[in-house]
Amino acid sequence: MAMSDDEIVSQMMSLGLHLNEAKAYKALVTIGQSTARDVASSSGIPRSKVYDVLYSLENKGLVRRILGSEPTEFRPYPPKEAIPLLLEKIQQSGKLVQRTLESLENERGIEGRELVYTIEGNDQIRIEVRSLINNAKKQVFISTLNPAILSLARPALANAKKQGIEISLVTSRNFIEEWPEFKHYVNMTDLADVSPPGIMEQMSAVLQDDSVIDAGWNPTQMGIVIADNTESIAFFGSHRNQSKPWALTVRVPMIVILQKHVISAVLAQIVRFLEGSAK
Numbered sequence: 001m002a003m004s005d006d007e008i009v010s011q012m013m014s015l016g017l018h019l020n021e022a023k024a025y026k027a028l029v030t031i032g033q034s035t036a037r038d039v040a041s042s043s044g045i046p047r048s049k050v051y052d053v054l055y056s057l058e059n060k061g062l063v064r065r066i067l068g069s070e071p072t073e074f075r076p077y078p079p080k081e082a083i084p085l086l087l088e089k090i091q092q093s094g095k096l097v098q099r100t101l102e103s104l105e106n107e108r109g110i111e112g113r114e115l116v117y118t119i120e121g122n123d124q125i126r127i128e129v130r131s132l133i134n135n136a137k138k139q140v141f142i143s144t145l146n147p148a149i150l151s152l153a154r155p156a157l158a159n160a161k162k163q164g165i166e167i168s169l170v171t172s173r174n175f176i177e178e179w180p181e182f183k184h185y186v187n188m189t190d191l192a193d194v195s196p197p198g199i200m201e202q203m204s205a206v207l208q209d210d211s212v213i214d215a216g217w218n219p220t221q222m223g224i225v226i227a228d229n230t231e232s233i234a235f236f237g238s239h240r241n242q243s244k245p246w247a248l249t250v251r252v253p254m255i256v257i258l259q260k261h262v263i264s265a266v267l268a269q270i271v272r273f274l275e276g277s278a279k
Helices: 005-013 019-031 036-043 047-059 079-108 122-134 147-152 154-162 173-178 180-184 197-207 210-214 253-278
Strands: 063-066 073-076 116-120 139-144 166-171 187-190 217-227 231-238 246-250
Touching: 005 019, 019 036, 019 047, 019 063, 019 073, 036 047, 047 063, 047 073, 116 122, 122 147, 122 154, 122 217, 122 231, 122 246, 139 147, 139 253, 147 154, 154 166, 166 253, 173 187, 217 253, 231 253, 246 253
Parallel strands: 139 166, 166 187
Antiparallel strands: 063 073, 116 246, 139 217, 217 231, 231 246
């Protein structure tokens, strides 16, 4: 899917370029080797600023001056060379910042661990899930109907697999059939094979409760990731687009084990309901 001009500029800014730098580089890629005047005209950058912007891009290795040209012309390096350069610089800066901040954290000392807390937002959940999996020592248990949670955790799952950590996924039969590539990482179990009937009946009543329905809760967007039966992240989504997904992190082993069985029971009941509605 093609991006608009504004989207291209915005994404380039996320790679470390200032607004005018992104506009100038895009203009040069579009029109080719050009004078500063042509770049200003094409990009909308004021002529009084365009030379400074082009010299800045030159210092960053994205364009080069054509020596001997009058007036001076600039040529962009191809995106297949320039963009990897930006990514490499971001990675280097990120590693340096990470080491520096970790050093500051170590000097400060570590506070007592929170036993229970909530988080909100896809990025926050992604960080927490990856951290949980990366810190696992023996086993990772996942129960969900939502493949997105596995996609965002794929690097951590691959690393855990290399370390010989046992990874188990409890999900729907359809998920197992549609996402066979995850079998490389995890042992898959059909939800229909788990959860005692008594718990299933209780969960059925929960799912039909007005407070749950009115809240816009989307049960197919929930799940849980557990490491070593001692720490968990239970995540929940909503039918409402304006609502952010949220998650509950627990570091109390007894509660974690209870979550493991209850959430699997809820998901099993959801599968039963969905399969019944489809008939």
